Amino acid sequence: KAGVTQTPRYLIKTRGQQVTLSCSPISGHRSVSWYQQTPGQGLQFLFEYFSETQRNKGNFPGRFSGRQFSNSRSEMNVSTLELGDSALYLCASSPPSQGYQETQYFGPGTRLLVL
Amino acid sequence: AQKITQTQPGMFVQEKEAVTLDCTYDTSDQSYGLFWYKQPSSGEMIFLIYQGSYDEQNATEGRYSLNFQKARKSANLVISASQLGDSAMYFCAMREPLSSFQKLVFGTGTRLLVSP
Secondary structure, rough: OHHHHHHEEEEEEOEEEEEEEEEEOOOOOOOOEEEEEOOOOOOEEEEEOOEEEEEEEOOOOOOEEEEEEEOOOOOEEOOOOOOOHOOOOOEEEEEEOOOOOOEEEEEEEEEEEEO | OOEEEHHHHHHEEOOOOOOOOEEOOOOOOOOOEEEEEEEEEOOOOEEEEEEOOOOOOOEEEEEEEEEEEOOOOOOEEEEOOOOHHOEEEEEEEEOOHHHHOOOOEEEOOEEEEEEO
């Protein structure tokens, strides 16, 4: 079974631009979560989508948004990029069960550099 | 309040020795899950081991075992017979499903360096 895939793997943008990152979950997984990882703040939860609905959101400004499609693929968008948005963005998917024991499987991440 | 605490920023171990990475957590939920992930320099988070709050036995997965002490709220990762490829960042994480669905809360991580 193929793992979680994320595109692009690397991205360079300038301040004020917007960016869209894509995530394809493991086949059969319906939950997709996004995390931001920076040296200063560590790993922080952005949001989770399940069956095309956002059901949990972290403490990030409205510039960060996401969506999920009917095939469970997800995109996240960051508008009006700031230097502090430079980070590794990780996507994770989980099997259909909503139990707390279900493992999240992560993709390789997208490294975003904002200049 | 910090939910997951990893007090060891870095750890050194010689090849073939065992190493314990510490993790303490804070929750008021009765049902929760604890996870350990490995992150090599490539960036991908690799799932290692899981422990449920109701599991009576400590979890084991190959060379990885979890020393779960519920009363002390600790979930330490033990890596036996360390290998050079174990050099990486290790993160402890917790899920509290009643309040947060699939959201994982991570600790700050421990960088493990395995020397020959």
